[in-house]
């Protein structure tokens with residue numbers, strides 16, 4: 515079970531609201547219904563956990579929310595940058611690259627010869643990732659009140675709390691990895707270690723974190739379901755596209771929470787995994 519980003523910043527009144535005003539309680543209630551059903555062997559909560567200069571913040575780039583920019587990363591997640599502004603923004607996480615389009619059309623990066631310091635960074639770090647980064651209002655700042663998980667959620671001491679988007683130069687929608695597909699959170703390995711083969715994904719936003727997590731879960735080989743009554747989108751148009759995309763990828767879409775719950779009499783015996791979790795949480799989003 516993965517509960518995504520049930521934080522004040524993504525709920526009505528927050529910086530980047532998803533659930534329609536007034537529906538937060540029904541969302542939390544639906545999620546708590548799943549939580550208390552006793553059918554899940556491991557529960558994971560994620561939290562967006564951004565530093566003030568996070569790459570996803572429109573104001574950092576002097577742009578408007580919902581505009582998009584294109585970013586390139588080295589294999590290790592360093593941001594490829596022209597000399598100047600990005601390096602000032604991310605002095606330890608940006609390197610100077612030169613982009614060339616090869617005859618095959620693929621993009622390759624070479625460090626500028628005169629940038630000896632950056633060249634050292636890139637000497638074993640030449641494979642790039644290209645990311646379309648949607649820009650958002652500033653949201654979910656680390657340690658802020660609005661970054662807290664909703665106080666109405668039932669959270670147990672054994673639950674995993676996974677913080678993501680904590681690196682300034684990398685955004686992360688999925689609970690499994692960052693958007694550049696550079697760094698795994700270790701969640702897939704954790705689930706496998708505990709014999710878990712199926713995952714239910716709920717939370718917000720449907721077309722952002724829920725979609726990305728569900729797609730990664732399928733790609734990792736987990737039987738995956740999304741409960742629509744326990745999610746909310748940023749906007750309905752994006753939600754429709756997301757629903758189609760995850761359905762085509764093999765995600766099971768159900769409307770209500772009881773569609774993924776066994777009948778009450780079967781709940782003790784009808785579990786899909788055999789794991790009783792021990793506490794595992796992370797300050798920086800990478801599970802140990």
Ligand SMILES: [Zn+2]
Nearest residue numbers: 562570654679
């Ligand atoms: Zn975010």
